[in-house]
Amino acid sequence: MYIHMLGYPTHFGQMETLKLIAANGFAEKRIGYLGLMLLLDERQEVLMLVTNSLKMDLNNDKNPYIVGLALAALGNICSAGETTERQHRRQRSKLGHCVAAGNRARFQLQQTIKLAQRRQLCHCQS
Secondary structure, eight states: HHHHHHTTTGGGGGGHHHHEEESHHHHHHHHHHHHHHHOOOTTTTTGGGGGHHHHHHHHHHHOOHHHHHHHHHHHHOOGGGGOOOOHHHHHHHHHHHHHHHHHHHHHHHHHHHHHHHHHHHHHHHH
16 A cells, blocks of 8 residues: 555555455455555456455444445445446446445444444433
């Protein structure tokens, strides 16, 4: 990432970014998604390889922070204005499923937060 910030090409780091995203740990995923947001944009063909990991992370029931990482990355790499129509159609079909899963995950996260707030209120009133 430092090399990218200096302005040098970083195509060699794209596959390592994908490997970090596919890892199980939160710390690895965090670095991987950071690399994804910095090194890749919607015009990169490598982005098609990350769709499955994005979908799995958006449906993660165990760790809401992983869902947040995936939502943030999805928001950073998807801008329809910069893609050609063909690329946009292809990405829409693959990433559309990820966005739908992200909406479900966001709803689940909101429900979890509300439940935690209710529990906190119950403990305070006791």
